[in-house]
Amino acid sequence: xxxxxxxxxxxxxxxxxxxxxxxxxxxxxxxxxxxxxxxxxxxxxxxxxxxxxxxxxxxxxxxxxxxxxxxxxxxxxxxxxxxxxxxxxxxxxxxxxxxxxxxxxxxxxxxxxxxxxxxxxxxxxxxxxxxxxxxxxxxxxxxxxxxxxxxxxxxxxxxxxxxxxxxxxxxxxxxxxxxxxxxx
Amino acid sequence: xxxxxxxxxxxxxxxxxxxxxxxxxxxxxxxxxxxxxxxxxxxxxxxxxxxxxxxxxxxxxxxxxxxxxxxxxxxxxxxxxxxxxxxxxxxxxxxxxxxxxxxxxxxxxxxxxxxxxxxxxxxxxxxxxxxxxxxxxxxxxxxxxxxxxxxxxxxxxxxxxxxxxxxxxxxxxxxxxxxxxxxxxxxxxxxxxxxxxxxxxxxxxxxxxxxxxxxxxxxxxxxxxxxxxxxxxxxxxxxxxxxxxxxxxxxxxxxxxxxxxxxxxxxxxxxxxxxxxxxxxxxxxxxxxxxxxxxxxxxxxxxxxxxxxxxxxxxxxxxxxxxxxxxxxxxxxxxxxxxxxxxxxxxxxxxxxxxxxxxxxxxxxxxxxxxxxxxxxxxxxxxxxxxxxxxxxxxxxxxxxxxxxxxxxxxxxxxxxxxxxxxxxxxxxxxxxxxxxxxxxxxxxxxxxxxxxxxxxxxxxxxxxxxxxxxxxxxxxxxxxxxxxxxxxxxxxxxxxxxxxxxxxxxxxxxxxxxxxxxxxxxxxxxxxxxx
Numbered sequence: 001x002x003x004x005x006x007x008x009x010x011x012x013x014x015x016x017x018x019x020x021x022x023x024x025x026x027x028x029x030x031x032x033x034x035x036x037x038x039x040x041x042x043x044x045x046x047x048x049x050x051x052x053x054x055x056x057x058x059x060x061x062x063x064x065x066x067x068x069x070x071x072x073x074x075x076x077x078x079x080x081x082x083x084x085x086x087x088x089x090x091x092x093x094x095x096x097x098x099x100x101x102x103x104x105x106x107x108x109x110x111x112x113x114x115x116x117x118x119x120x121x122x123x124x125x126x127x128x129x130x131x132x133x134x135x136x137x138x139x140x141x142x143x144x145x146x147x148x149x150x151x152x153x154x155x156x157x158x159x160x161x162x163x164x165x166x167x168x169x170x171x172x173x174x175x176x177x178x179x180x181x182x183x184x
Numbered sequence: 185x186x187x188x189x190x191x192x193x194x195x196x197x198x199x200x201x202x203x204x205x206x207x208x209x210x211x212x213x214x215x216x217x218x219x220x221x222x223x224x225x226x227x228x229x230x231x232x233x234x235x236x237x238x239x240x241x242x243x244x245x246x247x248x249x250x251x252x253x254x255x256x257x258x259x260x261x262x263x264x265x266x267x268x269x270x271x272x273x274x275x276x277x278x279x280x281x282x283x284x285x286x287x288x289x290x291x292x293x294x295x296x297x298x299x300x301x302x303x304x305x306x307x308x309x310x311x312x313x314x315x316x317x318x319x320x321x322x323x324x325x326x327x328x329x330x331x332x333x334x335x336x337x338x339x340x341x342x343x344x345x346x347x348x349x350x351x352x353x354x355x356x357x358x359x360x361x362x363x364x365x366x367x368x369x370x371x372x373x374x375x376x377x378x379x380x381x382x383x384x385x386x387x388x389x390x391x392x393x394x395x396x397x398x399x400x401x402x403x404x405x406x407x408x409x410x411x412x413x414x415x416x417x418x419x420x421x422x423x424x425x426x427x428x429x430x431x432x433x434x435x436x437x438x439x440x441x442x443x444x445x446x447x448x449x450x451x452x453x454x455x456x457x458x459x460x461x462x463x464x465x466x467x468x469x470x471x472x473x474x475x476x477x478x479x480x481x482x483x484x485x486x487x488x489x490x491x492x493x494x495x496x497x498x499x500x501x502x503x504x505x506x507x508x509x510x511x512x513x514x515x516x517x518x519x520x521x522x523x524x525x526x527x528x529x530x531x532x533x534x535x536x537x538x539x540x541x542x543x544x545x546x547x548x549x550x551x552x553x554x555x556x557x558x559x560x561x562x563x564x565x566x567x568x569x570x571x572x573x574x575x576x577x578x579x580x581x582x583x584x585x586x587x588x589x590x591x592x593x594x595x596x597x598x599x600x601x602x603x604x605x606x607x608x609x610x611x612x613x614x615x616x617x618x619x620x621x622x623x624x625x626x627x628x629x630x631x632x633x634x635x636x637x638x639x640x641x642x643x644x645x646x647x648x649x650x651x652x653x654x655x656x657x658x659x660x661x662x663x664x665x666x667x668x669x670x671x672x673x674x675x676x677x678x679x680x681x682x683x684x685x686x687x688x689x690x691x692x693x694x695x696x697x698x699x700x701x702x703x704x705x706x707x708x709x710x711x712x713x714x715x716x
Contacts, residue, residue: 122498174426
C-alpha cells in the first residue's frame with residue numbers, strides 16, 4: 001500500500017471516529033428529552049402533570065379508601081414557613097378534595113416562588129389529577145406576606161389496587177433571581 | 185496530520201533534551217511520558233488517600249476539617265481514575281500496540297503528542313485548587329462533592345473551583361478521545377501483513393474495544409459537565425428542580441458514562457493478564473476466541489447496566505429487576521475470562537517470575553472484587569450496602585488489586601523491553617509481597633465495616649468501627665510506602681542498572697514485541713514484519 005493511500009485511509013477512519021464522538025456528545029443532550037418521555041410513561045421521577053386536568057372523575061369508588069400524605073420542604077433560599085393544612089387525608093378514588101398549603105415570606109423584599117411536586121411511589125403520579133394547584137404557576141409573596149395556596153385534586157378511579165398510600169411532596173424554591181435573569 | 189510513514193523521513197534529526205519530550209511524535213517516547221505521568225498521579229492521588237487514612241486512623245476529628253476531608257476524597261478519586269489508571273493504560277497502549285502488530289508507530293503521531301501534553305495541564309488546573317485549599321485560599325477551594333460530582337452538590341452548592349474542575353474534565357476527555365481514536369486507526373490501518381484481527385494479541389483486542397468504549401462515553405461525560413456549566417452560569421435547568429429540571433437526570437447521564445468507564449479501566453488489564461499467564465505457564469492462552477467474544481460482550485453489556493449505581497433513587501420494580509439481571513449477566517463473560525486464565529495455567533510448566541506473581545494476584549483479588557460486585561448487584565441487598573465502605577472495598581479490589589496490579593504486572597513484564605535491563609529482583613519481590621499483604625490489610629476489613637453500616641465519604645465514624653479503621657489506615661500507609669520500592673525499580677531500570685535483558689526477555693514469551701532487541705530501538709518495524 002502506498003504512503004499516500006495509507007494517509008487517506010487514516011484520515012477517513014479519523015473522520016468517522018470524530019463524527020461518532022461528536023454524535024455521542026449530542027446524545028448526552030438527547031438524553032434530557034428522552035428522560036422526560038420515560039418519566040412521563042413510567043412516572044420514574046414522580047412528577048405530576050404541570051397543567052390542570054379539565055375533565056372531572058368518571059366515578060367515585062366508594063368502597064375503596066386511599067391515604068394521601070403531604071410533605072413540604074423548603075429549597076435553598078426560602079426563609080419562611082411552607083406547610084400543608086393537613087398532613088394526611090383519606091379519600092375515595094374519584095373524590096374531589098381540597099387541601100390548603102401555606103407559605104410565608106419573612107424577608108423585607110418581595111419574592112417569587114415555584115413549588116415542585118413529586119409523588120411517591122412514582123407509579124402513582126399518573127393517577128393523581130389536579131384541577132387547581134399553586135404549583136402550576138409561580139407564586140409571588142410580598143414582604144412579610146403569609147399566603148394561603150389551595151390545591152384541588154382527585155385520584156383516578158383506575159388507580160392500581162396495590163397502591164394504598166401515596167405521598168405528595170412539594171418543595172418550594174425561591175426563583176426571584178432566576179425570573180429577573182430571564183426578564184432582562 | 186502526518187502519517188507514521190511520512191514521519192519516518194525525519195529519522196536523522198531526532199531532537200534531544202527537553203525538546204525530545206515536548207515535541208515527540210514517537211510512540212515509545214510518548215508511551216514513556218504517559219507512564220511516568222500516570223505514576224506521578226498515582227503517587228499524588230495516594231498522598232491524598234494518606235490524608236484520608238490519617239484522619240480516619242482514630243475516631244473523632246484530629247487533623248483536617250470535614251470540608252478539607254471532602255476535597256481529599258473527591259480529588260483522590262479524580263486523580264486515580266483520570267490521572268493514574270486511564271493514562272497508565274494509554275501509555276502501555278502507546279508502547280506496546282505498534283510493537284505487537286508490527287507497525288512503525290501510531291497512525292496519528294502528532295495527535296498522539298497533543299493528547300499527552302493536554303493532560304499535565306488538565307491536572308495542573310484541577311490540582312491547583314487543592315494547593316489553594318491547603319494554603320488557606322477560599323473555603324472550600326477544591327471540589328468537594330465526590331468524584332461522581334452529583335448535582336446539586338456540584339451545581340447549586342459547588343464551590344467556585346467547580347469551574348476549574350469542569351475545564352479540566354473537558355481537557356481529560358479530549359485527551360482520552362484522541363488517544364482512543366489513535367488506537368483504533370492504528371489497529372485498523374497499520375497491522376503488519378498477515379496480522380489478521382483474530383491473530384492479534386489480546387492486549388490489542390482489549391484495547392481496541394476499550395477505545396470504542398472511550399469514544400462512546402467520554403463525549404457523554406463532556407455533555408454532563410457542559411450541562412453543569414450552563415446550569416451554574418447560564419440559567420439553564422437541566423438538573424435544577426426549581427427550574428423544572430431533575431437532579432436524578434444527572435445520575436443517569438453520569439452513570440451512562442460511568443459504567444462503561446469502569447470497563448475502560450479493566451479491559452486493558454484483562455489483555456495484560458492474557459499476555460503474561462501464557463508466557464509463564466508456557467502454554468498458549470486457553471480459549472483465545474472466547475476471550476475476544478467475552479471482552480466484546482462485556483463492553484456491550486456495560487451500556488445497559490448503569491442504573492445499578494442508583495437503585496436507591498427510587499425506580500419502578502421492572503427497572504430495578506432489569507438492571508439487576510443485566511448486571512449479574514456480566515459475570516458470565518467475566519467468569520469465562522477467569523476460567524480461561526485458570527485453564528491456561530492448568531498443567532502448564534509454571535514459573536513464578538515477578539510479572540506472573542502480579543498476574544496471579546490479579547486473578548485472585550480481582551475475582552474477590554468481582555464477587556462483592558455480584559453481591560452489590562442484588563437490588564434489595566444493595567439498599568443496605570449502598571454508599572457504605574462495602575462499596576469502597578468492592579471498587580478498590582477491582583481497581584487497585586485489579587487495574588493497578590495489572591499495570592505493575594505489565595511494567596515488570598515489559599520493563600526489559602523498554603529499558604534493556606531486567607527489573608531488580610530483590611526490590612521487585614519486596615514490592616510485590618509488601619503490596620500484596622498491605623493491600624489486603626487496607627481493603628479487606630472495609631467489607632466488614634461496610635456491612636456493619638459505616639458510610640463512605642465521612643470524616644468521622646462511630647466508635648464501634650475504631651479497631652478496623654486503625655488497621656485499615658496502617659494497611660494504607662504500608663501500601664503507600666511500598667510503592668516507593670516500585671519507584672526505585674523503575675529508576676534503576678531507567679538508569680540501565682541491572683542484568684542486561686535479551687530480546688526475548690522471558691523464556692516462554694511469544695509475540696512480535698519480543699522479536700525486536702531490548703531495549704527496543706527508537707524506530708522499529710520500518711519495514712513491516714511478515715506474520716505467518
